Amino acid sequence: MSRPRNEALVFALSIGLALLLSAVPVPGTLGFFKPFWIALIALFWVIEAPEYLGLGFAFVLGITLDVLSGTLLGEHALRLLFIVFIAGRFQRRLRFYPIWQQALFIFVLLLNDRLISLSIASLSGHALPNYRYWLAPLVSTLIWPWLFLLLDSVRRRGRQA
Amino acid sequence: MRSASRTDSNPMFTEASGTTVKLVILAFVAIGLMIADHRGDYLRTVRGLISSVLYPIERLAQVPRFLGEQVALGLTEQRALKADNDALRSQALLNQAQLSQFAGLKAENDRLRTLLNARKSLNVSGQLAEITDLDLDPFSHRVVVNLGSAAGIVAGQVLIDDQGIMGQIDHVSPLSSTAILLSDPSAAIPVELVRSGARSVAYGTGDLGLLEVRNLREGSVIPGDLLVSSGLGGRFPAGFPVAVVSALREDQRSGFVIALARPTAALDRSLMVLLLKSSEDSKK
Numbered sequence: 001m002s003r004p005r006n007e008a009l010v011f012a013l014s015i016g017l018a019l020l021l022s023a024v025p026v027p028g029t030l031g032f033f034k035p036f037w038i039a040l041i042a043l044f045w046v047i048e049a050p051e052y053l054g055l056g057f058a059f060v061l062g063i064t065l066d067v068l069s070g071t072l073l074g075e076h077a078l079r080l081l082f083i084v085f086i087a088g089r090f091q092r093r094l095r096f097y098p099i100w101q102q103a104l105f106i107f108v109l110l111l112n113d114r115l116i117s118l119s120i121a122s123l124s125g126h127a128l129p130n131y132r133y134w135l136a137p138l139v140s141t142l143i144w145p146w147l148f149l150l151l152d153s154v155r156r157r158g159r160q161a
Numbered sequence: 162m163r164s165a166s167r168t169d170s171n172p173m174f175t176e177a178s179g180t181t182v183k184l185v186i187l188a189f190v191a192i193g194l195m196i197a198d199h200r201g202d203y204l205r206t207v208r209g210l211i212s213s214v215l216y217p218i219e220r221l222a223q224v225p226r227f228l229g230e231q232v233a234l235g236l237t238e239q240r241a242l243k244a245d246n247d248a249l250r251s252q253a254l255l256n257q258a259q260l261s262q263f264a265g266l267k268a269e270n271d272r273l274r275t276l277l278n279a280r281k282s283l284n285v286s287g288q289l290a291e292i293t294d295l296d297l298d299p300f301s302h303r304v305v306v307n308l309g310s311a312a313g314i315v316a317g318q319v320l321i322d323d324q325g326i327m328g329q330i331d332h333v334s335p336l337s338s339t340a341i342l343l344s345d346p347s348a349a350i351p352v353e354l355v356r357s358g359a360r361s362v363a364y365g366t367g368d369l370g371l372l373e374v375r376n377l378r379e380g381s382v383i384p385g386d387l388l389v390s391s392g393l394g395g396r397f398p399a400g401f402p403v404a405v406v407s408a409l410r411e412d413q414r415s416g417f418v419i420a421l422a423r424p425t426a427a428l429d430r431s432l433m434v435l436l437l438k439s440s441e442d443s444k445k
Contacts, residue, residue: 016218023222025295055180059187063194067211068218069294070303070332070339073204074194081191085184121300124199125347129300129367 006158011052014041023068032132035140044151046087047094058084103144110137209334287437302342309336319437325402325425344369353391357381369429372404374420382420
């Protein structure tokens with residue numbers, strides 16, 4: 001009985017932590033390297049326990065992120081919707097991929113996310129970004145294996161307790 | 162087993178198409194929200210409401226920086242503090258001297274203005290605020306400050322640090338507000354060259370250290386020139402430092418010169434800022 005409750009707690013904590021990490025101010029140019037924390041945490045749950053995180057929740061998370069970072073209301077929501085939807089479609093396969101292959105998939109997914117955000121930006125009349133814009137997905141991808149192993153071990157421990 | 166899995170696959174298929182429908186609906190809602198947010202102010206209250214709920218997260222996110230400052234403070238030696246103190250003291254003295262000089266000039270200026278029957282020069286007053294978040298999306302350079310409508314902040318107020326103009330308040334929530342920095346690609350500020358008096362507009366480029374000043378006549382500008390706000394248009398007060406010209410580029414098409422300038426304010430480093438009260442506000 002306590003098993004799912006522990007897991008739900010781990011879920012809630014990880015989401016809260018991801019929101020916090022996205023809100024932590026990063027000095028100057030380092031901001032360009034800021035990983036898309038919410039997407040990474042969301043991807044973990046979509047792959048490992050999809051019952052926790054559906055499209056509705058992704059939408060709410062996105063709106064929250066929009067308010068936190070002062071972007072157009074709905075921008076992060078749309079981006080997260082696509083990430084969660086696509087990952088959900090490949091969930092069964094992703095789950096049994098080795099970690100490096102997962103990371104590769106996530107890299108492509110985040111590049112696609114950059115394209116979406118680029119089209120939103122160009123539609124709302126912003127200037128086009130420079131090369132640094134494409135670095136963030138790379139950072140996120142490099143973080144993925146460690147994040148995955150960490151969350152996985154915490155989640156397992158939560159289940160055993 | 163086989164038949165069971167086959168019957169299983171059916172509802173699974175409808176479940177999958179169900180999520181597709183959900184995706185389409187939610188995506189349209191998100192796009193609708195974006196358009197509404199981009200077009201007007203309809204969502205300002207919604208944003209303010211959510212922002213108030215998220216306030217604890219915003220505060221909590223400041224903890225790492227606060228801790229960093231505390232540690233740095235603890236590590237600063239007494240000797241360094243003493244040296245700092247001395248330097249600041251002499252600086253204060255110098256400032257005081259310049260200030261008294263300035264007071265004389267101001268009195269003279271006021272006299273001249275009354276002679277000219279012109280409007281009184283605006284008195285600078287403002288509220289000290291703290292920057293709590295920095296969003297350096299390549300498309301939008303924004304900062305969040307810790308004062309909102311509860312503290313009487315209104316959209317349009319100008320943000321300065323000790324070196325010059327930083328930006329302007331855009332959204333106001335009850336407990337915080339968002340400002341657009343001068344380096345934001347959508348930002349523009351009317352400026353004047355101190356040396357030659359030439360007037361133009363400085364545009365943000367999306368690069369923190371770079372503003373672009375277009376349509377300058379050749380010879381009216383050289384690298385090292387100081388740009389101050391001209392006050393034209395009434396959105397920014399006149400006479401505040403904005404940027405220093407760092408390089409020039411020729412615009413082949415128009416024959417004018419484009420100046421590249423570095424903002425004088427520390428756009429990405431200042432933590433304490435002053436929110437100027439606009440002249441109309443102080444009249445009210």
